[in-house]
Structures are given as structure tokens and as C-alpha cells.
Amino acid sequence: MFKLVGKSSFIYFLCASLFVYLIDLVLVRSALYTEHNQILTIGFALDFVVVLPILLYFLIYRKINKSIISILPFALLGYFALQLFIPAKGQGTLDWVKYLLIPLELTFLSYEIYKLHQLITHFRRNHFNNAHPLETLRKSMEQSFPHSKIAPFLIHELSLLYYAIFAWRKKPYLQPDTAAFRYHTNSNWLITILILSKILLIEGACVHILFMQWSSIVAWILSIGNLYIILILVADYRAMCLNPILVSKQVIRLQYGLQLSSYIETTNIESVSVIASKQITKDRMNTSFIPLVVEPNLRIQLKNANLVIRLFGKRQLVDQIYLFVDNPHEFRNACLYFMEDDSRP
Incomplete structure (x- = not known):
């Protein structure tokens, strides 16, 4: 804002x-x-x-x-x-x-x-079988609050609570006639989360005790901030487990945990490359997506900039997307197959 x-x-x-x-x-x-x-x-x-x-x-x-x-x-x-x-x-x-x-x-x-009644009405209208509940909620809130700058952040917070608390018994979201690709199994993201959570809990407790000698309000603010960061990390990993990348003939449903959410039309893809490390210059950072911590092994080059939703509901136009995928060669082949199939008369 x-x-x-x-x-x-x-x-x-x-x-x-x-x-x-x-x-x-x-x-x-x-x-x-x-x-x-x-x-x-x-x-x-x-x-x-x-x-x-x-x-x-x-x-x-x-x-x-x-x-x-x-x-x-x-x-x-x-x-x-x-x-x-x-x-x-x-x-x-x-x-x-x-x-x-x-x-x-x-x-x-x-x-x-x-406005709440309007939101519920839009949610019921947008909901259909096999629809993702958070995508339905996002679409409904955008219709109910078309000019709100707070709505994207609110959707992010609801997504965070959903994945961190309410989605532990849910199954991965899949759609018919799509190829699903996981991106969390072979990465080091889970180990990173466990290490960061341990640091935040242990050092956070020490910092809390230290600041309690000076100001209890500041101590509790810092502790709640640490817990919020841990909640984000857990929700991000659960979102990765429940949302594989779905590739179809017309579109790629790309949700990378809480870090990225977008639909990419196959006709807008210029190339899909398997890479050994990210190859990006500083001037391209503002139009590229790079996942946190993990080293990407794929690069999707777009013909035209595509709108993506990032952490905290931030919207960004990107023309390069770097990803880590468990099976990068299979993902690349699937994308090329659907791209070639789409170009056939």
C-alpha cells in the first residue's frame, strides 16, 4: 500500500x-x-x-x-x-x-x-467439483472486493492457516488429463525448515528471557514474530506436498508452496531448460521468480510476462521462472510434448 x-x-x-x-x-x-x-x-x-x-x-x-x-x-x-x-x-x-x-x-x-454475504454468494457460484478451495476463495474475494489492496494479504494469511493447521489430512490436489510433478521430495527444503525452526525456538526463547528484563511487550512481540515465521515455513512445505505442478495441453498450474501461484498457458512458453545452476543477471531479478534456499534445476522462459502471486499476496509480472523439480527431465519432456501437440494443426 x-x-x-x-x-x-x-x-x-x-x-x-x-x-x-x-x-x-x-x-x-x-x-x-x-x-x-x-x-x-x-x-x-x-x-x-x-x-x-x-x-x-x-x-x-x-x-x-x-x-x-x-x-x-x-x-x-x-x-x-x-x-x-x-x-x-x-x-x-x-x-x-x-x-x-x-x-x-x-x-x-x-x-x-x-460484503460477507456477497463473498459467500460468489464462493458458492464459483465452487465446482474438483475445484481447489483456496483458488475458489481467491476468485470470490477478487469479485467481492475488486479494488481492495488488503484482500490479497488476507487470502495469503488464510492460506497459511489452512496449510499449517487444517490441511494435514488432505490429499494432494490433482486434476484429470494432467501430468503431476512433485518438487519437495528431493530438495533440502524440509531439512532447512527443521534447522531454522530449531534455531528460532531455542534462540527465540533465550532472546525472550533477555528482553523480559527490559520490556515484556517487546519480548512477546519478538516471540510471536518467531512463531509466525515458523508457521510460514510449515505452511509453505505443506503447500508443496499438497500442490504438485500440473501440466496439461492448454495450461500449467504452477503452485510452488506459498512462494508462487500462477497459471501459465503453454502457448506463452518459449522454452523449458534443465540447468545446473541459476543463470540470471541483476537486471532480470525484478522479472524473474527464484525459489527460496533451494538451487533450481529448471528454467521456464516465457514469451510474454505472466502475472504470478507471491508470498503475502504480492503480485508480480515475470518472464522467467526458476524451479526445483524432483524429475526435471520428465517435466521438460512433458512441457515440450504438450507445446508441440498444441502447435500441430
């Missing part, structure tokens, strides 16, 4: 918010507040509940195509901040703000329920 909005918009919003807060802070601690506490409390309430959320909308949210109704939670957050900001003598004046926010928050809740 930072790149989409621009650095200047964030700076303007932060500066404006800080300016409003400092002015209000000076006034609330002045003798003027003692004489005119009701009027000034109303002014402070307008700043926290109306002015700052509107600034957020015009400087940031509008540029990422979010509706104005999405600032209502920030108006509620402003009200809670106001409770801490206003002295006891002015708390009674805040009741009107509370009664004003109740219908607004009910409106926001109704809007969210409507």
Missing part, C-alpha cells in the same frame, strides 16, 4: 495529524479550557472523530480506491482516544459523540455483513 499511495501522502497525513494533536494538547492544558470546556471538548471531538478520519480518506484511502465508509472504524478509534485525552470535567460532553457514532458504526457493520 505504501508504494501505491506514495511517501508524500503518508508524510502529509502524519504531519497534519501531529499538528492537530499538538494544538489540541496545548489547548486542553491551558486556562482557556477551564473557562470554555464544553465548546473546546466539542472541537476536540470533531478533530478526533471527523477531521482526522477525513484526512485519512482524502490523503490515503481515496488513492487506493477505498470507500469513505471504510474510515468509520477510525472514527470509533478516535472516540476511544478522546476518552483518554479529555479531562474528567469534559467527559460528560462526550455523550453526544457516543450517540452519534452508534448509528454510524451500525451502518458500517451492515455494510460488512452485506
